[in-house]
Amino acid sequence: xxxxxxxxxxxxxxxxxxxxxLKDINCEIQPGEVISLIGPSGTGKSTLLRCLNLLDPPTxxxxxFDGENILKKGYPVHKMRQKMxxxxxxxxxFDHMTVLxxxxxxxxxxxxxxxxxAREEGMALLxxxxxxxxxxxxxxxxxxxxxxxxxxxxxxxxxPEVILFDEPTSALDPTMVGxxxxxxxxxxxEGMTMLIVTHEMKFARDVSTRIFFMYDGYIHExxxxxxxxxxxxxxxxxxxxxxxxxxxxxxHDRDFDFLAxxxxxxxxxxxxxxxxxxxxxxxxxxxxxxNVMRDHFPMTVRITHSELSEVTALDFMxxxxxTSPIQAENPFLDEVRSLCQEIVEEPTSRGFRVKxxx
Amino acid sequence: xxxxxxxxxxxxALVACSGSQEHSLELNSEADISGLRVALSAGSxxxxxxxxxxxxxxxxxxxxxxxxxxxxxxxVDVAVTDEVVYNSRVxxxxxxxxxLIGSQSFPTGFMFNKADAELAQTLTxxxxxMIEDGSMQxxxxxxxxxxxAQVDSYTxxxxxxKGAPLRVxxxxxxxxxxxxxxxxxxxLEIDILRQLGRELNRPLEIKFFDxxxxxxxxxxxxxxxxxxxxxxxxxxxxxxxxxEPYHNYHPGYFVIDREAARDSQGLAAGFINSxxxxxxxxxxxxxxxxxxxxxxxxxxxxILLGSxxxxxxxxxxxxRRKRMRSFAKVYNSFLAGIPELVLLLIMFYVVFAKTGLPxxxxxxxxxxxxxASGACDIYKTSLDAIPAGQTEAGLALGFTRAQTFYHIVxxxxxxxxxxxxxxxxxxxxxxxxxxxYIAIQDLTRAGDIIRSRTFDALIPLLIVxxxxxxxxxxxxxxxxxxxxxxxxx
Numbered sequence: 001x002x003x004x005x006x007x008x009x010x011x012x013x014x015x016x017x018x019x020x021x022l023k024d025i026n027c028e029i030q031p032g033e034v035i036s037l038i039g040p041s042g043t044g045k046s047t048l049l050r051c052l053n054l055l056d057p058p059t060x061x062x063x064x065f066d067g068e069n070i071l072k073k074g075y076p077v078h079k080m081r082q083k084m085x086x087x088x089x090x091x092x093x094f095d096h097m098t099v100l101x102x103x104x105x106x107x108x109x110x111x112x113x114x115x116x117x118a119r120e121e122g123m124a125l126l127x128x129x130x131x132x133x134x135x136x137x138x139x140x141x142x143x144x145x146x147x148x149x150x151x152x153x154x155x156x157x158x159x160p161e162v163i164l165f166d167e168p169t170s171a172l173d174p175t176m177v178g179x180x181x182x183x184x185x186x187x188x189x190e191g192m193t194m195l196i197v198t199h200e201m202k203f204a205r206d207v208s209t210r211i212f213f214m215y216d217g218y219i220h221e222x223x224x225x226x227x228x229x230x231x232x233x234x235x236x237x238x239x240x241x242x243x244x245x246x247x248x249x250x251x252h253d254r255d256f257d258f259l260a261x262x263x264x265x266x267x268x269x270x271x272x273x274x275x276x277x278x279x280x281x282x283x284x285x286x287x288x289x290x291n292v293m294r295d296h297f298p299m300t301v302r303i304t305h306s307e308l309s310e311v312t313a314l315d316f317m318x319x320x321x322x323t324s325p326i327q328a329e330n331p332f333l334d335e336v337r338s339l340c341q342e343i344v345e346e347p348t349s350r351g352f353r354v355k356x357x358x
Numbered sequence: 359x360x361x362x363x364x365x366x367x368x369x370x371a372l373v374a375c376s377g378s379q380e381h382s383l384e385l386n387s388e389a390d391i392s393g394l395r396v397a398l399s400a401g402s403x404x405x406x407x408x409x410x411x412x413x414x415x416x417x418x419x420x421x422x423x424x425x426x427x428x429x430x431x432x433x434v435d436v437a438v439t440d441e442v443v444y445n446s447r448v449x450x451x452x453x454x455x456x457x458l459i460g461s462q463s464f465p466t467g468f469m470f471n472k473a474d475a476e477l478a479q480t481l482t483x484x485x486x487x488m489i490e491d492g493s494m495q496x497x498x499x500x501x502x503x504x505x506x507a508q509v510d511s512y513t514x515x516x517x518x519x520k521g522a523p524l525r526v527x528x529x530x531x532x533x534x535x536x537x538x539x540x541x542x543x544x545x546l547e548i549d550i551l552r553q554l555g556r557e558l559n560r561p562l563e564i565k566f567f568d569x570x571x572x573x574x575x576x577x578x579x580x581x582x583x584x585x586x587x588x589x590x591x592x593x594x595x596x597x598x599x600x601x602e603p604y605h606n607y608h609p610g611y612f613v614i615d616r617e618a619a620r621d622s623q624g625l626a627a628g629f630i631n632s633x634x635x636x637x638x639x640x641x642x643x644x645x646x647x648x649x650x651x652x653x654x655x656x657x658x659x660x661i662l663l664g665s666x667x668x669x670x671x672x673x674x675x676x677x678r679r680k681r682m683r684s685f686a687k688v689y690n691s692f693l694a695g696i697p698e699l700v701l702l703l704i705m706f707y708v709v710f711a712k713t714g715l716p717x718x719x720x721x722x723x724x725x726x727x728x729x730a731s732g733a734c735d736i737y738k739t740s741l742d743a744i745p746a747g748q749t750e751a752g753l754a755l756g757f758t759r760a761q762t763f764y765h766i767v768x769x770x771x772x773x774x775x776x777x778x779x780x781x782x783x784x785x786x787x788x789x790x791x792x793x794x795y796i797a798i799q800d801l802t803r804a805g806d807i808i809r810s811r812t813f814d815a816l817i818p819l820l821i822v823x824x825x826x827x828x829x830x831x832x833x834x835x836x837x838x839x840x841x842x843x844x845x846x847x
Contacts, residue, residue, distance in 0.1 A: 055750055082756030092751035096770050106755040109765060151751075158755055 001162065001193060002029040002052065007061035009044070009051055021047045023217035025061065029195070031161070034188045036204035037197045038228075039214035040240060045197040046089075048214065049164045052195070053084045066161070082110065085160035089167040091147040093139040093154070100126065100135040103154045110158070118157075125153040129183050145176030149183055156187075163187070165196040181207075201241070205229050213237045243307035245272055251289055252298045261285065265303055272305050277312055277358050280339045284356055287339075288316055291332045293354070296325045312358040314340075319351035326354060383435060383613040385458040391611065397425045397434040399569055403464055403589045404438045404609055420568045422532045423810030429454060429612060430813060440587045441610030442502060442534065452813045453615050460609035464589035467603040468551070471576050474599065477583070481554050481601040488553065494604065501534040501546035502605075512544045515552050523563035524555050527797070529572040529586035531810040536564070536586055538807065539640045541648075547585040550604065554583075565717075565797035566807070571703075573598075575797070578711040636817040642808050649804025650825060652718060656800065657787045657829075659722045664729025664786070671734040672741075686734070693731040699792045701727070706796040721793040725786055732782045740775030741767065776837060783833050788826065801825060 007025040010018050021044045029035060037045040050056040052063060054070065054077050063070050070080050094102050104122040107113040113121075126132045129149040131142075139147055148168055155163055165184065169177040181203050188194065188207050198204050204211060204225065211228040213221040213236075221228060221237045232238040239246075247268045249261050262282055269278045281303065293299060293316055302315040318325055324345040326333065336356070337343065344355040385391065392413040398404045400418035408416055419425045422439050429437035430452060441459050470478040488494035500506055528536040528547075536545040543564045555562045567575055575581040576598060587607060590600045637643040674686035693701075705724045706717060744767050752762030794803035805822040809815055 053754060055753060078753070078756050078758045078761075081754055086754035088747060088751065088754075090745075090747050092745075092747035094748065094751070094766060094770075096773065105765070106757065109761065110756050154755070 001031045001066065002027075003064040004028075004052070005062050007048075007051060007058050007063065009047055009056065010059045021217060022051065022058070025219055027212065027219060027222065029162070029193070031193050032191050033210055034192075034194045034208045035196070035210045035212060036208040036225075037195065037212045037214055038199070038201065038204055038240070039212075039220070043214045044217050045214045046166050049086070049166050049195060049197055052164060053081050053086055055086075082158055083161045085155035085158060085163040087148070087151050087155055087163060087165045087168050089170050091139075091144070091151045091171070093147055093151055095139055098136050098138055099131065099142070099150050102139065102150060103157050106154070107157050122153075122157060125156050126150070128156075128186075129153045130179075143176060144172045145179045148172065148176075148180045152180075152183055152187075162193040162195070165194060165198070167197050167199070169198070169200060201229075213240065215240075242309060244304055245307065246302055246304040249301045250298065251301055254290075254294070254297070256289065258286070258289075261301075268303060268305070272307065274305060274310075274312055280358060281312070281314060284314055284336060284339050284358075287332050287336055288314075288354075288356075292330055292336060293318070293325050296321070314356045314358065316354045316356075317348075317351055318353075321352035322347060324352060324354070382455065382616040383457060385436070385611055385613070387458070388460060388611075390458070391436055394435040395433070396436045396438055397428040398438045399425055402439075402569065403591060407462070407609075408438065421806070421810060422530055423806070423813065426452070426454070426612070426813055427809070427815050429614065431815070432614065435613065437612040438609055439612070440530075440535075441608045442587070454612050455615035456610050457613040458611040460611065463606040463608050464591075465603035466587055466605050466607050467590050467600040468547070469573075469576055469584040469588045469594070470582070470599045470601070471579060472597070472599055473579075474582060478599045478601045480557065481550075481583075484553050484557055485550065485602055485604055488550070494550075497546055497549050498605065501549075506534055512539070514542075514544060514549055515556060517552065517555065517561045519555050519559045519561040521558065521560040524551070524558065524560040524583065525581040526551055526562050526564045527567050527572045527575045527581035527584045527586075528564060529567055529569045529584070529588070531566055531807055537811065538566075540644060547587075551583065551585060566799075566803075567797050568795065571707075571795055571797070574703075574707050578707045580707065580711055632814055632817045635812050636808050636814055637821075640811075642811070645799070645804040645807050646801070646821060646825070649799055649801040652793075652798055653787070653790055653801040654829075656718055656721050656725065656790050656793060656798070657783075660725035660729055660786060660790075661783055663722065663726035665733050667726060667730030668733025668737060671730050672737040675734065675738060690731050690734065693728055698724070698728055698789050699795060702792060702796060717796045717798050718793075721790070721796060721798055725790060728789070729782065729786050732785075733779070736775050736778045736782060737771075739778065740771040743774050744770050773841065776841060780834055780837050783837070784830050787829055787833065791826075 004025055004027050007022055008020070009022040010020045012018050025044075025048060037048065039045055047056060051058045058071065061071075065080060065084065068075070068080075070077070094105065097105060100119065100122050103125055104113075104115075104118040107118045107121070108115060123132055123135060126135055129152055131146060131149055131153070134142060134146065134150075139150065142150065152163075152168075168184065169180050172180065177200065181200065184194070184196065185203075185207050196204070196208070206225075208225050211221075211223060211225055212219045213228055213232075213234075215221075215236045221232060221234050223233075227233075228237060229241050232241055238244070245268070247264055249256075249264070265281055265285070266278055269275050269281065285301065289299075289301070296318045298319075300315075300317040300319070302317070303312070304315065305312045326343075326345065340356040340358055342357040344353075344357065346353050346355065383394075392411075395415045395417060396408060397417045397419060398408060399422060400420060405416070405418060408414055417428060417434055419428060425437050425439050428434050436457070437454075438460075441456065468478070468481055485494065488497075506512065526548075528543075531537050534545055535547045536543060538544075543562070548562075548564070551562060565575075565581065572584050572586065576584045588594075588600075589607070590603055594600075637646070671686050671689065674682040677683055677686075702721065702724045706720050710720050710723075748766055748770065749762055752766040753759070757765065790800060791802035793800045794806065799807065801822055805818040808818040812818070
C-alpha cells in the first residue's frame with residue numbers, strides 16, 4: 001500500500017546549518033498492518049509520519065502510495081491526504097465549530113455530501129467513539145481525551161485507507177490515555193491500517209502487528225512486537241526497550257575530577273530511585289580507578305541502570321586492550337568483590353571491558 | 359439616565375447663569391488692556407502687534423468665531439479682532455460690545471499668488487471702476503454700516519460664469535465680509551469678487567480655510583484668491599501680490615456687555631430658542647446633514663480602500679522577496695510616526711496640490727493610507743493568532759491550501775480580528791474630523807460653521823457629538839453582520 005524508499009529529510013536552520021532528521025528510510029506497509037513507531041525523542045518518528053502525508057515534504061527518496069509516486073511534481077496532494085488521515089498530538093480540533101460540525105465539515109465541503117446524510121454518519125462515528133451526547137457542544141468544553149476521540153471521529157469521517165497517529169496520547173492526562181487507546185484498539189480490531197507514533201510501550205506491544213524502532217534517522221530495527229520487545233537484535237533497541245539509563249565519564253589520568261564524578265553519580269542514583277547504591281558505586285569507582293586499574297589510563301567509565309530489569313552496572317572500558325587488566329593477585333580485588341554482585345570481564349570490538357553488577 | 363439628564367440640565371443652567379457680574383470693562387486706549395487676558399486670531403496682524411507687549415496674556419485661536427467664543431465663556435477679558443466683524447446685531451444678540459476701536463488701521467485687500475499678478479491687476483482695475491461709478495460706496499454703505507443687519511435676506515449678482523471656476527479661499531465665516539447662508543456666500547468682499555468673476559466669465563468656487571491654511575492654499579496654487587479681511591503688510595507683500603486695498607480697517611477691542619438687558623428666558627425656552635437659532639434659522643440643519651454625508655462618504659470609502667490596501671500590504675509583509683517586506687516595514691513605521699493631520703496637509707498642499715484632485719478625494723486617500731497600515735497589523739495579528747495546527751488539520755483532512763485558508767483559518771481570524779477592526783474603523787471615523795483643515799465641510803466643520811454664525815458653542819457641539827456617537831454605535835452594529843457563521847448546519 002505504501003512503499004518508502006531512501007526517504008530523507010533535512011531541515012535548514014535559520015543560521016544556515018542543516019539538521020538531517022531522516023537519513024535513509026526504507027519500508028513497505030501492507031493493508032491491515034498496525035505499525036507502532038517507537039524510539040527515543042528526536043530520532044525522526046513524527047517527522048517520518050509527517051513526511052508520509054507531505055505535511056513536511058521530504059528532501060529525498062520516494063513514497064509510493066496506492067501505486068502512485070506522491071512526490072511527483074503536480075501530484076494532487078490533497079486527494080492523497082483524503083485517503084491518508086492524520087490524528088495529531090495536540091488534537092487540532094476546529095474551535096469555531098461544534099463537535100458534530102468538526103466531524104462532518106470535511107465530507108460536506110470536500111466530498112459535497114448531503115448535510116442530512118453526513119449528519120447521520122457523523123452521529124454514528126461519534127457514537128462509536130462514545131461522544132454522541134457531545135455532538136452540539138464546542139471543543140472548548142471537552143477534556144483532552146474527549147477532544148482526541150472527536151479528532152479520531154473527524155479523521156474517520158473521510159473514510160481514509162490509512163490513519164497516521166502522531167503521539168495521540170502524549171498531550172493527555174494519564175487518566176485519559178486509556179479512553180483514547182481503547183478507541184485505537186477498536187480500530188485495529190476492525191482491520192484499519194495504522195501507523196502510530198507512541199511512547200506507550202505496553203500499548204504498542206499489544207496492538208501492533210509490527211514495530212519500527214527508530215534511531216538516529218533510520219528504522220534501526222523492524223520486527224514483530226515479540227522480536228522487538230523480547231529479543232531485540234541491536235544494542236540501541238535493547239537499551240531503549242529495557243529503558244537503560246546511563247552516564248559516561250572519560251578518565252584520562254590520575255588527576256581526574258573525582259568530585260564531579262561523585263556528584264553526577266549521586267544525582268543519577270537519586271533520579272532513578274536507587275539511592276542505596278550510591279555508597280558502593282562511589283567506593284567501587286574509587287577502588288577501580290585509583291587502585292585496581294591504575295595502570296590503564298585512559299579509560300571510559302559508565303554507570304548504567306535498566307528501569308525494566310532494575311540492574312545497575314559500572315563499566316570500565318580500556319580501548320585497544322585484549323586481555324583483562326585485572327590481575328588475580330591484586331590486593332584490592334577482595335574488597336571489590338565484596339561490594340558488587342558479579343564481575344564480568346569481556347573483550348569487545350573496541351577494547352576490554354570490566355563490568356561490575358551492583 | 360435620570361442622572362445624565364440632571365447633569366446636562368445643570369450644565370445648561372451654569373451656562374445660562376454665568377456672566378451676571380457688575381459692570382462692563384471699560385477701555386480708553388490700547389494701554390488699558392495691560393494685565394488683561396486677550397483673545398485673538400493666530401497669525402493675524404493683532405497677533406504680531408500684541409505679542410510684542412509683555413504686559414498682556416495672549417490666547418491665540420484658529421478662527422474669529424473661536425475668539426468671540428472665548429470672550430463669551432469669559433476665558434479672556436478682551437477679544438481683539440476686526441472691528442467690522444462684529445456688527446451691531448451680533449453684539450446685541452450675544453451681549454458683547456465694542457469697548458475700543460484701535461488707533462491703528464490696516465489697509466485690506468485680496469491676496470494672490472505671485473504668478474497671478476495679472477489677476478490682481480484686473481481686480482484693481484475693477485475696484486477703480488466701482489469707485490468711479492459709485493457702486494463700491496453703495497456696497498460699503500450696505501455692508502459696513504448697520505444697514506445689512508436690518509434685512510433678513512441678501513441678494514447678489516448671479517453667478518453666470520461659464521469658464522473655469524475662480525477658486526476663492528476665505529478665512530472668515532463671519533458677517534459682513536464673507537459668510538455663508540444655506541450654502542450661498544454673501545458679504546462685501548464676496549460681492550467685489552463676484553464682479554471679478556463676471557468680468558472674467560468665471561463662476562466662484564468659495565471654500566473656507568483657517569488663517570494659516572488659507573495663506574498656504576494661495577501659495578500652493580490650490581486657490582486663486584484669498585479674502586476674509588486680509589491685511590496688506592510688508593512681510594506679506596514679499597511673498598504674495600495684492601489687489602489695491604479697498605478699505606482700511608481698525609482693530610476692535612470687544613468686551614462683555616454687562617449692562618445690556620439679557621433676555622431672561624426660562625431654561626426650556628432658552629434651550630428651544632437655541633435649537634431654533636442653531637438648526638432652523640437659515641436652514642442651518644442642512645450644514646449638519648451635508649457634513650454628515652461628507653464624513654460618511656470619506657470614512658466609508660477610506661475604510662473600503664484601506665482594507666484592500668491593507669491586504670496588499672499584508673501580502674507584502676509575508677512575501678518571500680526581501681524588498682517587498684522592507685517596503686511594507688518602512689511604510690508601516692512611516693505612517694505610525696506621522697500625525698494624521700500633518701500627512702493630510704502634506705497630501706493636500708504638496709503632493710496633490712497641482713493635480714486639481716477634489717479635496718474629499720485627497721482626504722479619502724490619506725485616511726485610506728493610514729487605515730491600510732492599521733488593517734495590515736490587524737490581519738497579521740489575527741492570522742498569526744490561529745495556531746499552525748489548524749492549518750495542518752485542514753490539510754491533513756484533504757482540504758487544498760486555499761480551502762483550508764477560506765474554510766478553517768479565515769473564519770477564526772475574522773472572529774479574532776473583528777473587535778480590533780471595529781476599533782480601527784471608529785478611530786478613522788473620529789479621525790476624519792480634521793478634514794476641515796483642507797476645506798471639506800464635514801460634520802465637525804458643519805458644527806464650526808453654525809458656531810461661527812450663531813456664536814453658540816453648546817448646541818452645535820452637542821449635536822455633532824451625538825451624531826458621532828450614533829455613527830460609532832452604527833459601525834459596531836454593521837460589523838455584526840460580518841461575523842462569520844459556520845455554514846454547514
